[in-house]
Amino acid sequence: MTNRRRFLAVPYIVWMAVFVIAPIVLIAVYAFASRDGAFTLSNFSAMGTYLSVFSRSFLLAIISTVVCLILGYPLAVIFAHETSRMQKIMIMLIMLPMWMNFLLRTYAWMSILESNGLLNRALAFLHIPPLNIINTPAAVIIGMVYNFLPFMVLPIYSVVVKIDRSLVEAAQDLGGSPAAVFRRVTFPLSLPGVLSGITMVFVPAVSTFVISQLLGGGKEMLLGDLIEMQFLGTAYNPQLGSAISLVMMIVVMIFMYFMNKFGEGEDKAVLM
Amino acid sequence: MKKIIGILLALTLSLALASCAAKEANPQTTAQEVNVYNWGEYIDEIIFDDFEAETGITVNYTTFQSNEEMYAAMKLGGTDYDVIIPSDYMVERLIDEDMLEKLDFANIPNLSLIDDSVSISAYDPTGEFSVPYMWGTVGIIYNSAEITDEITSWSSLFNSDYAGQIIMFNNPRDAFGVAVKYLGYSLNTTDETQIRAAYDLLIEQKPLVQSYDMDTIYDKLEGGSALIGVYYAGDYISMKENNPDLKFVLPTEGSNVFTDVMCIPKGATNKANGEAFINFMTSTDIAVRNMEMTGYVSPNGAAAEIYGDGLDVEDYVIQFPSQDALSRCEPFLNLPQATLDLYSQLWSDLKK
Structure with missing residues (x-):
């Protein structure tokens, strides 16, 4: 690119500076400050007590990401092999729920999973004993999978659809079984999409708080709840909230670094 | 790299200052x-x-x-x-x-x-x-069609007969308020022993609780997905219009006004x-x-x-409690930062 065109990047750089870099700098400054504004590390030493919250959040996010991948990958591959007309319709159907407000969609799951909700009424009709899902971690995972599945399907689809069909045909002509073709050709080529999908699901899942509040019954805190509590809770403590946010960002970054390593050698996915 | 960051920060700052200055310049337009x-x-x-x-x-x-x-x-x-x-x-x-x-x-x-x-x-x-x-006051709202016992005390919210049907407030001050009042202490206690006693009670109660909620308490009690919970008297009046089985009780131990x-x-x-x-x-x-x-x-x-x-x-008594009942209720007062921090810490411990 010539230097002359660089000015085109100015609006985005300004945007980044004001809404991405400045807030992160602010978080870092707050994280190392005491209530009086003096430098301190106490916000980080207090973090040990929240270890269980960190591990629960990461566990639930990992489970949701894996479920999204298992559900989303075949879906994306099937889409990619449909006629282009069919593809448009299917992508539309995947996107459709996203046009509705996120909160409304989560509320809807509340009334589906409730003890006397739609699901249990349907089960009762079929003479199957009711399921107690609402207010458990299972409900939180269902909510996350439902809300984040499109973010898994779309990146995988957009990579798989561009895979050169002749490569797959060449593998078949050379005598590769369907499983071998998938394992050695299709899957490696789709990896950038998979990695983007994992990132786009995992990152929002690890910091969600509305879903855990509405579907988890507020009984077990996730990172998002913990951070929210520092800003909007009884003991207004944005310093501790910033420190927790910072640690969360660093842990996510480490996680993503290893994901990137895993994908190395293939076409690099844009992860962060 | 440092230079770029410096420039970006300067830019951000000048933007922020510019917006402040713009605000100063014309206070009369609104x-x-x-x-x-x-x-x-x-x-x-x-x-x-x-x-x-x-x-x-x-x-x-x-x-x-x-x-x-x-x-x-x-x-x-x-x-x-x-x-x-x-x-x-x-x-x-x-x-x-x-x-x-x-x-x-x-x-x-x-x-x-x-x-x-x-x-x-x-x-x-x-x-x-x-x-x-x-x-207004805070009290117990329960579904009288399903719960036939007479409810008079905060103890009902800690009663294992109602396991899985209880809804608690989802913020430390209000939730601890219930436990503290049940134990007979002041809502504004700063005594750590009393607050920790309330915490122990909330830990015991946790397996019985269906969910910790704020705004959704309204829907859950009204719709019957929970049978007993704590909420505001004023909202009870509108909840009852949709579910006449609901009853409101200002507990005998007193409550928050x-x-x-x-x-x-x-x-x-x-x-x-x-x-x-x-x-x-x-x-x-x-x-x-x-x-x-x-x-x-x-x-x-x-x-x-x-x-x-x-x-x-019936509604009149709820909206205008007797002087005697009100005398046992307390307002929340602002607490020292140390007590607020303790509440915050115990609250996250409760939900670990």
Whole structure:
């Protein structure tokens, strides 16, 4: 690119500076400050007590990401092999729920999973004993999978659809079984999409708080709840909230670094 | 790289400064407005038209969901409200932190309509900063079709017979309030032993609790997905219209009586308009309309009487508890930071 065109990047750089870099700098400054504004590390030493919250959040996010991948990958591959007309319709159907407000969609799951909700009424009709899902971690995972599945399907689809069909045909002509073709050709080529999908699901899942509040019954805190509590809770403590946010960002970054390593050698996915 | 970051920061700063300067330059352009910040579902919004017709001042209305949310919004800056309506203990905190303007009561003649018993209170001892808007109590709401035992005490919320049917408040101050009152202590205790005793009780209660909620308590009790919970008397009146099986009890151990209060934040742009709005809200007919809409009780004695006349005996007792019952209730007061931190710590321990 010539230097002359660089000015085109100015609006985005300004945007980044004001809404991405400045807030992160602010978080870092707050994280190392005491209530009086003096430098301190106490916000980080207090973090040990929240270890269980960190591990629960990461566990639930990992489970949701894996479920999204298992559900989303075949879906994306099937889409990619449909006629282009069919593809448009299917992508539309995947996107459709996203046009509705996120909160409304989560509320809807509340009334589906409730003890006397739609699901249990349907089960009762079929003479199957009711399921107690609402207010458990299972409900939180269902909510996350439902809300984040499109973010898994779309990146995988957009990579798989561009895979050169002749490569797959060449593998078949050379005598590769369907499983071998998938394992050695299709899957490696789709990896950038998979990695983007994992990132786009995992990152929002690890910091969600509305879903855990509405579907988890507020009984077990996730990172998002913990951070929210520092800003909007009884003991207004944005310093501790910033420190927790910072640690969360660093842990996510480490996680993503290893994901990137895993994908190395293939076409690099844009992860962060 | 350092250079770039430096430039970006300088840019951000100059943008921020520019926006401040722009604000300084023309404070008069919004003279005929009043920016009001209130709890959600806590006013009859049609009265804004009446206010505009009467005074020519347009109301810009914003809502918050908790005192703490309001506090954080004010603290982080960038807000420009002329009237805020937080609760008692939060007003005390705002006064302590010098975040409120003194009111000019020459602009609020309707103050004389407010009952003295409500207007003089611990949260604003000199009475210079605030005018009460509504008050109410917290109690137990239960489904009498499913729970046939007589409910009188907070102990019901710790009763294993109702396992999986209990709903608790989802914030430390209110949830601990239930436990502390059950144990017979003050809502405003700063004694760590008492607070830890309440914590132990909440830990024991946790397996029985269906969920910790705030706004959704309303739907869950009304719709019958939970049978017993803690909530506000004012909302009970509207919940009962949709589910007549619901009953409200002010527990014998006493409870929380709260007052939500109108005040003006420091540096409000339209202070006089804010005072005009507070005066309007305090007038008898507007107070009646707000009471009928929200189900909470105005401290305007004449208005409360008109509203009370429209209630049946059962609801009347709930909305206007006896002096004896009220004497066992307490308002929340602002607590020292150390106690707030303890609450916050124990609350996250409870949910670990």
